[in-house]
Amino acid sequence: MAMELFHTPEGVRDIYDKECARKLTVQREIGRVFHQYGYEDIETPAFEFFDIFAKERGSVTSREMFKFFDRDNNTLVLRPDMTPAIARCVGKYFMEERMPVRLCYWGKTFTNNTSYQGRLKEITQTGVELIGDDSSAADGEMIAMVIEALKAAGLKEFQVELGQVEFFKGLAEEAGMEEETQETLRTLIENKNYFGVEELVSESPMPQQLKELFLKLPELFGTLEQMRRVKGLVHNERSLKAIERLERVQEILKTYGMAEYVSYDLGMLSKYQYYTGIIFKAYTYGTGEYIVTGGRYDKLLVQFGKDVPAVGFAIVIDQLLLAISRQKIEVFTDQIDALVVYDWEVQKDGIGLAADLRKKGKRTILIKKSSELSFQEYEDWARKKGIQTLYCMEKNGERRSLCLI
DSSP: OTGGGGSOOTTOOOOOHHHHHHHHHHHHHHHHHHHHTTOEEOOOOSEEEGGGGOGGGTOSOGGGSOEEEOTTOOEEEEOSOHHHHHHHHHHHHOTTOOSOEEEEEEEEEEOOOOGGGOOOSEEEEEEEEEESOOSHHHHHHHHHHHHHHHHHTTOOSOEEEEEEHHHHHHHHHHTTOOHHHHHHHHHHHHTTOHHHHHHHHHHSOOOHHHHHHHHHGGGOEEOHHHHHGGGGGOOOHHHHHHHHHHHHHHHHHHHHTOGGGEEEETTOOOSOTTOOSEEEEEEOTTOSSOSEEEEEOTTTGGGGTOOOOEEEEEEEHHHHHHHHHHTTOOOOOOOOOEEEEEOGGGHHHHHHHHHHHHHTTOOEEEEEOOTTSOHHHHHHHHHHHTOSEEEEEOTTSOEEEEEOO
16 A cells, blocks of 8 residues: 555656756746747636536547536536636636737646556646737747747757648538538548548538548648649638638748748648637657647637637647657756755854855755765765765865866
């Protein structure tokens, strides 16, 4: 029983020592990018009322949430998604704001995955939300921030894939497809299930030209030029406008000088139903999962009383750190500058030295010398911790210093 107390529940883990330092450093560097773009910090509670993440808001399913009750018998959930929580805040605190609202955050999200998926149930996310701007320039700003943030974290090789949910919705509307069928087809396309798409489409009553286009959807990824070729096959305005929106975003990214990081996927869809336009994900090698997800959600805020467009993204810090580790990218973290070891007879001098070093901005550890440990053991420990300088205050008043780096 005692040994069980040392273990964490399935799906969560401890982060400590250098790994924790790297995580905080990466978060800080990404946050600096957000602030440079003028985004302001916001924090939301780790748990909220269940209705904030209800099905009609397009977040995760009820069975994937951690649910519990308060003393008044209200159903609460650990937040599975940051965006609806921030949408609630915007509806509460920025209802009268007529200018675009720029918010950034970092926090934990919780998803009750099955044991067989092997995924973390608690993950750290950091991201931004731009509220009140429906322009393609806002979409372009999101992609530019993603690229700059990943570069600030140390990544050099990554790809941002852009999609457009309106393209699929336009085709489904043209085909007269029922909502339930749309959802099934959306899942099949998102999972690149070619055989499933073929079976469903062949059984659905629609023009042959549309059937062929749905069958091509899982393959429609690559350059924007390849996406443009699809225009000749499309006969509804909604899908055509979706491609035109991607073209405008491409031009904006060229202006930013970041178009080389971007590819396109008209078969990209999302399990989050609140996305209404451009969507995107970022990938790199070293992890099989995406490290960024985001998109436009113009109809979510109206559910919280403020009818304004919005776009945003979240960086999955856990997956990003995994990629950084596997790519052997060095993250420079703050190091301990000094270790002061003193004999109890000169405690006053030891405390005084440590205080002086700290006033000079040096991170300093102060330790009273143990009779059971040798000076060499203190030196070895200091080297292991990456400490720069070791000071030893002897009981005879002598002070020794040793530069370790």
